[in-house]
Every structure is written in structure tokens, then in C-alpha cells.
Amino acid sequence: MRHTHTTTRRNVLRGTAAATAALTATGTIGAGTAHAGILQAESPAGGRGPSIGVLLYDGYSLLDPTGPAEVLSRLPDATVTMIAEERGPVRTDTGDVAVLAERSIAEIDHLDVLLVPGAGDRGTVGAMTNENLLKWIRRIHRHTRWTTSVCTGSIVLAAAGLLNGRRATTYWASAEYLQSTFDVTYLPQRYVHSGKIITAAGVSAGVDMALYLASLIADDDTAKAIQLAVEYDPQPPFGSGNAADADPQLKERALRLLAESQSLSRTGSVPAVP
Amino acid sequence: MRHTHTTTRRNVLRGTAAATAALTATGTIGAGTAHAGILQAESPAGGRGPSIGVLLYDGYSLLDPTGPAEVLSRLPDATVTMIAEERGPVRTDTGDVAVLAERSIAEIDHLDVLLVPGAGDRGTVGAMTNENLLKWIRRIHRHTRWTTSVCTGSIVLAAAGLLNGRRATTYWASAEYLQSTFDVTYLPQRYVHSGKIITAAGVSAGVDMALYLASLIADDDTAKAIQLAVEYDPQPPFGSGNAADADPQLKERALRLLAESQSLSRTGSVPAVP
Numbered sequence: 419m420r421h422t423h424t425t426t427r428r429n430v431l432r433g434t435a436a437a438t439a440a441l442t443a444t445g446t447i448g449a450g451t452a453h454a455g456i457l458q459a460e461s462p463a464g465g466r467g468p469s470i471g472v473l474l475y476d477g478y479s480l481l482d483p484t485g486p487a488e489v490l491s492r493l494p495d496a497t498v499t500m501i502a503e504e505r506g507p508v509r510t511d512t513g514d515v516a517v518l519a520e521r522s523i524a525e526i527d528h529l530d531v532l533l534v535p536g537a538g539d540r541g542t543v544g545a546m547t548n549e550n551l552l553k554w555i556r557r558i559h560r561h562t563r564w565t566t567s568v569c570t571g572s573i574v575l576a577a578a579g580l581l582n583g584r585r586a587t588t589y590w591a592s593a594e595y596l597q598s599t600f601d602v603t604y605l606p607q608r609y610v611h612s613g614k615i616i617t618a619a620g621v622s623a624g625v626d627m628a629l630y631l632a633s634l635i636a637d638d639d640t641a642k643a644i645q646l647a648v649e650y651d652p653q654p655p656f657g658s659g660n661a662a663d664a665d666p667q668l669k670e671r672a673l674r675l676l677a678e679s680q681s682l683s684r685t686g687s688v689p690a691v692p
Numbered sequence: 693m694r695h696t697h698t699t700t701r702r703n704v705l706r707g708t709a710a711a712t713a714a715l716t717a718t719g720t721i722g723a724g725t726a727h728a729g730i731l732q733a734e735s736p737a738g739g740r741g742p743s744i745g746v747l748l749y750d751g752y753s754l755l756d757p758t759g760p761a762e763v764l765s766r767l768p769d770a771t772v773t774m775i776a777e778e779r780g781p782v783r784t785d786t787g788d789v790a791v792l793a794e795r796s797i798a799e800i801d802h803l804d805v806l807l808v809p810g811a812g813d814r815g816t817v818g819a820m821t822n823e824n825l826l827k828w829i830r831r832i833h834r835h836t837r838w839t840t841s842v843c844t845g846s847i848v849l850a851a852a853g854l855l856n857g858r859r860a861t862t863y864w865a866s867a868e869y870l871q872s873t874f875d876v877t878y879l880p881q882r883y884v885h886s887g888k889i890i891t892a893a894g895v896s897a898g899v900d901m902a903l904y905l906a907s908l909i910a911d912d913d914t915a916k917a918i919q920l921a922v923e924y925d926p927q928p929p930f931g932s933g934n935a936a937d938a939d940p941q942l943k944e945r946a947l948r949l950l951a952e953s954q955s956l957s958r959t960g961s962v963p964a965v966p
Binding site: 479480481484485487488491492493494495496497498499500507510512514515516517518520569589590608619620621622623625626629630633638639640641642643644645646647648649650651652653654655656658659660661664668669671672673675676678679 | 753754755758759761762765766767768769770771772773774781784786788789790791792794843863864882893894895896897899900903904907912913914915916917918919920921922923924925926927928929930932933934935938942943945946947949950952953
């Protein structure tokens with residue numbers, strides 16, 4: 419009984435007239451052969467749609483790049499490329515998980531959209547003091563359509579000099595640091611649009627920002643369809659996600675959980691953070 | 693001017709008394725040396741906290757595993773392990789992005805929490821017809837504290853026989869398939885808790901489910917602190933994420949965007965989906 423479904427092979431997605439039409443248009447259904455990447459461009463610069471580059475660096479927070487990547491990858495003909503200083507797996511702040519960087523920064527000369535994720539202290543300090551990375555960010559930014567960040571990624575943009583005189587947002591616990599260290603006015607918003615730069619608040623805010631960005635790159639109807647495609651009808655079981663409403667105990671607990679979940683370093687010395 | 697911050701090296705996270713206390717307790721601050729993994733268990737089964745295993749398979753949707761992993765990795769002493777049939781990079785449905793599987797299923801005998809993400813048609817059909825994978829899921833499920841899924845991951849659980857006679861949820865466009873193919877009652881909820889199995893709706897619903905799961909594994913206060921830690925105060929720019937409110941045009945557009953963003957296959961023949 420359990421395996422009758424394997425013989426019927428029906429569409430798992432109901433109402434996939436659209437999906438089937440899209441697939442049939444390529445001539446692959448029926449022929450039974452595969453053409454890798456036939457529905458997408460293979461290279462970040464080679465597609466007809468927007469080239470979206472996500473900069474990974476040691477110690478980023480997993481959802482910062484992956485939430486927006488999920489959303490933006492649904493834009494028509496978009497390519498999403500994970501980029502790092504060197505190709506290869508790049509570990510998150512917890513050290514548990516690694517996303518593969520498919521390209522090194524040396525290989526990427528142009529992006530329509532640059533996204534810089536955030537990280538814990540170790541990762542953020544590492545990125546904001548890495549002149550090689552900052553130089554690349556500045557160079558790419560010159561010709562992007564949109565330069566974006568999630569969480570403390572805005573601190574990396576600020577360290578690259580891109581936020582001078584601008585309004586921006588960042589992770590709630592980093593707002594004071596951002597504002598007192600750089601010539602930036604912090605706004606406690608889910609995302610802040612300033613010229614061609616869009617900064618998002620902490621971690622999960624990247625999803626909201628990416629939907630907004632999708633509406634700018636395509637249009638509102640496309641962004642709404644993407645929201646439905648990823649079934650983004652948020653219903654968190656608690657209402658504790660806004661720092662403005664949080665008491666000091668909750669904030670301290672949140673930061674302690676973050677600190678304790680973060681590995682220090684896999685490779686070398688920890689930057690002194692006195 | 694731009695680099696004065698590199699000499700002050702202040703905490704990027706304000707109010708990190710908690711963070712500093714946690715770090716100082718390990719004796720690493722001041723000593724200036726690193727101890728990899730000192731704040732976390734190194735192996736999926738070796739920690740004091742919950743061992744959380746996320747099953748990756750070719751064609752999963754990026755946010756399905758990474759959203760919950762971000763949330764659950766903040767549980768005290770938790771380890772999150774990405775697992776696949778074989779170790780190595782596992783590609784998403786778009787083919788653009790790969791997360792590294794750190795362990796093969798042959799290496800994992802026990803998990804406190806198993807999470808099975810969803811995928812597009814190609815990935816879901818691939819997983820639900822992979823008897824090796826289903827056998828492992830059944831074996832691990834026997835001793836989990838919680839067996840969970842996101843999106844069409846519930847169809848994979850159903851194919852493994854774990855949802856017989858149960859209520860569950862899945863991706864909105866797959867509800868009819870789930871209910872008509874298996875002995876499952878579909879509930880159009882953000883997540884459905886049935887015994888030790890918790891299924892989440894599409895893609896982004898995994899974040900809501902993971903916060904609920906965090907409250908079960910730890911307690912409400914911990915889950916609330918995690919929600920603040922990932923600044924999950926959702927404010928999508930549109931309100932189009934609920935399929936029950938969507939008109940047919942929007943649904944068709946959502947499914948077309950999904951289909952067109954998905955690569956067919958990198959390695960072999962496309963399963964026939966008539």
C-alpha cells in the first residue's frame with residue numbers, strides 16, 4: 419500500500435498546469451532527458467535576469483544569506499551565487515553548518531545585487547577588518563543596481579565606507595555601535611532604503627527586505643507571487659521578536675543564547691574584544 | 693577616519709555583558725587563544741544538549757532546512773548536523789546553492805530531533821522513492837524525541853509510512869496530493885503537532901515551527917529569547933502569503949515562478965511527471 423504513489427507519479431504540486439507548461443516548453447518532458455540548467459543561466463553574469471551575489475565570510479549567521487537567497491532566487495531568470503574570499507565551504511557562527519561558496523571574489527567583477535549577511539562578533543569583526551573584502555565590496559558596489567545587507571552586514575558596509583551620511587538599520591543589539599562608530603543614522607525599521615542601498619534588521623528581517631527588493635527589481639505582483647511561493651504568512655508562536663518591546667532580562671537571555679551557541683574559531687586566534 | 697573602529701575593537705553587540713560573561717567563563721578572553729568548539733559539542737551525539745539532524749537531499753528548498761537550523765542552533769548546548777545520503781555539497785532546487793552535508797546517513801544512528809525539508813517536484817519525488825533514505829528515516833524516527841518536516845518534507849515522512857492515520861500539514865499546493873495519496877488528514881495550519889511528529893507548512897513556516905519546537909525542547913522563555921535573538925518580528929511588505937486568501941491567478945503565478953526557477957537535474961534523467 420505504502421508505495422502505490424511511486425507508480426502513479428502524479429504531480430506533487432497540485433495545479434501545476436503552470437509548472438508543466440514551463441517544463442514542456444523546454445521540450446524535456448516526454449523526451450525524458452535532462453539538460454542541466456536549461457531553465458536558468460549558468461553564470462552570475464551570463465543570465466538575462468538579475469545576477470545576485472551573496473558574500474559569505476567565516477562566522478555569518480545561517481539565515482542571513484539563505485532567507486533572501488530563497489526569495490530572490492524566484493525572480494524571473496535570476497541567478498544567485500554564493501561568493502567568498504576563496505571558493506569552498508564557509509562556516510556559520512555556530513561552526514555547525516557550511517554553505518558552499520561557488521565563486522571567489524577574484525572571479526566576480528559585476529553583480530546586479532550584492533547582499534552582505536551579518537554575523538556574530540567574531541565574524542563581523544573579521545569581515546570589517548578584512549581590507550581585501552572591503553575593497554571588493556567597494557568595487558562591486560560602484561556598478562550594482564542594489565547593494566544590500568542583513569543584520570550586522572550593515573556594519574560591514576559601513577566599514578567599507580558605503581554608509582557615510584546615510585540612514586540604515588542593523589541588528590538591534592548593534593544599533594548603538596553602528597551609530598557611534600560610523601557617520602550613520604540608525605532607524606529601528608525592518609529595512610531601510612537609502613539610494614541604492616537597502617539594509618535589513620537582524621537575521622530574519624532579510625526575508626522581509628528581499629520581498630521588498632523583489633518588488634523593486636520586478637514589480638509588486640511578482641513579489642506577492644514569490645511571497646505565496648514560499649508560503650510566507652508568518653505566525654510565530656510568540657510575540658517577542660521586537661527589541662523595543664523586550665525587557666532587559668529577555669535581551670540579556672537572547673544575547674547569552676547567541677554567545678553560547680557561537681563557536682570561537684576553527685582556525686586561529688580570537689580577535690580581542692575587550 | 694574610516695578605520696578608527698579597527699583600533700578600538702569594541703563589542704559589536706551592545707549590552708554584551710552576557711556575551712562577555714559567557715566568553716570570560718571559558719577563560720579565552722584575555723588569554724587570546726582559541727579553543728575550537730569550546731562552547732559547543734563537536735559531534736551530533738556527543739553533546740549535553742539536543743542533537744538535531746537535518747536531512748538534505750538533492751533539490752531541497754534552501755530556506756526549509758536553514759530557517760529551522762538557525763532557530764534550533766540557539767538552543768542551549770544544541771548541535772545541528774546536516775546529513776545526506778553521502779557526505780558533501782547538496783544542491784537546492786534552483787541548482788544555484790549547496791549546503792554541505794557533514795555526515796552521511798550511514799554515520800548517524802541516533803538523533804533527538806530529525807528535520808526533513810521539502811523540495812520541488814524533482815526533489816520530493818526523488819526522496820519519496822529513495823528506499824535507502826526512507827529506511828533510514830524510519831530507523832531514526834523510532835528513537836527521536838521529535839520528528840519534524842517543512843513543506844513537502846511531510847510527503848517524504850508519509851512515504852516512509854510515518855504519517856499513517858495522522859493529521860499533518862504540507863506546502864499549500866501539495867495538500868491535495870498528500871491527502872489523496874496517503875492516509876493523512878491535511879490541516880491548513882502553520883504547523884501541526886501529532887504525537888512526536890510536527891509538520892510545518894511551506895518553506896518559511898519552518899521558522900514558526902522551529903520556535904514552537906524550541907519551546908517544547910526547552911521552555912517558552914527560551915523560545916521567546918531565541919525569537920528576539922533572530923529578531924523575528926515579521927513585517928512582510930505584502931500580505932499575500934496565505935493560499936486560502938489567494939486568487940487563482942496569484943497561485944498560478946507563484947507556481948510558475950517556482951517551476952521556472954528550478955533546475956531540472958544536474959546528474960541524470962528527470963522523473964516523468966505526467
